Amino acid sequence: MIQSEKLKGLLSIENVSGYTYVNAEDGSIITNGGITPGYMDEVVAYIGSAGEILSSKFNLRKLNCIKIDGREKFVILKPDENYLGIMVDKFDDETINKIIGIIYEEDLTGDPKILKVLNTKARQLSLLIEEFSKGSDPEKWKNLLVKAIEILDQDKKFEKLLRVEGMELVVKGAKGLDKDIVDKFMKMLLDFLVKEAIKEFGNDEAKNRVHNVIERLSKEKK
Structure with missing residues (x-):
């Protein structure tokens, strides 16, 4: 059907x-x-x-x-x-x-619970590159996220599932994923971006920007 x-x-x-x-x-x-x-x-x-x-x-x-x-x-x-x-x-x-x-598009939905987890973590990364782009080059951060996905997704599990559109990480589905896979991969993306932020802004400023994202996410949940 x-x-x-x-x-x-x-x-x-x-x-x-x-x-x-x-x-x-x-x-x-x-x-x-x-x-x-x-x-x-x-x-x-x-x-x-x-x-x-x-x-x-x-x-x-x-x-x-x-x-x-x-x-x-x-x-x-x-x-x-x-x-x-x-x-x-x-x-x-x-x-x-x-x-x-x-x-004839492939159904990439996967487990609804895993999809929800992936969407939540994708939202975090979207806010992160938005925050890191302030006073910096937005294209740089967009391209860094694209690069990180390509480098870190060695098994190509996320190849069809994640897309960077503008300054947003968009989830197309969670087919073939479980929570451990999602948690591990999204943490690697997070660590990659934070390391790049430390290079550009220094340790303290990078931490402040990450904290800003955490505060925004907390407000969104209320």
């Missing part, structure tokens, strides 16, 4: 107006969203089924993407055991690639 967040994400694509997700066995609507014609479920089920039959009969590749260009334009996918029809304004590569990117 496709996650509802992914389906809702389709509506954020500029040329997508709606979608219908149908049961491949009986053509019934599982869910839909946005603006779609009333007959869309029938079209998606019929064309999706026909496409699979043809691909099997002629030994073609597995059904990936069918484009229907008529009074309305549809893209039909089979991301699981069911069919998904997406109504689009045009069949440009950018729109199709965005649709496929959202629907």
Whole structure:
């Protein structure tokens, strides 16, 4: 079953107006969203089924993407055991690639409890580079965090899970992680940044800035 967040994400694509997700066995609507014609479920089920039959009969590749260009334009996918029809304004590569990117994107969520821990620690590091950037070069601290992740993530466990966007460390998920892994890695990132801060500001000033971050985090929890 496709996650509802992914389906809702389709509506954020500029040329997508709606979608219908149908049961491949009986053509019934599982869910839909946005603006779609009333007959869309029938079209998606019929064309999706026909496409699979043809691909099997002629030994073609597995059904990936069918484009229907008529009074309305549809893209039909089979991301699981069911069919998904997406109504689009045009069949440009950018729109199709965005649709496929959202629907077939790997689920990186992982354990919700571990995800919460990772988000908390990522927030700490985001505030830390923000604090260290005061009176300094923000790009330097952003790049140092990027560099630290690349150097310290030797097993590539965090490669898809952490992104530095602007001055913020963004968490994409916690797949494959446990608390020990998260605690160890995030502490290494913290130590790396603090050592760089000591080099630039001196020991006392670096400690003061870390203390400022601790105070901000305490206020956020209240």
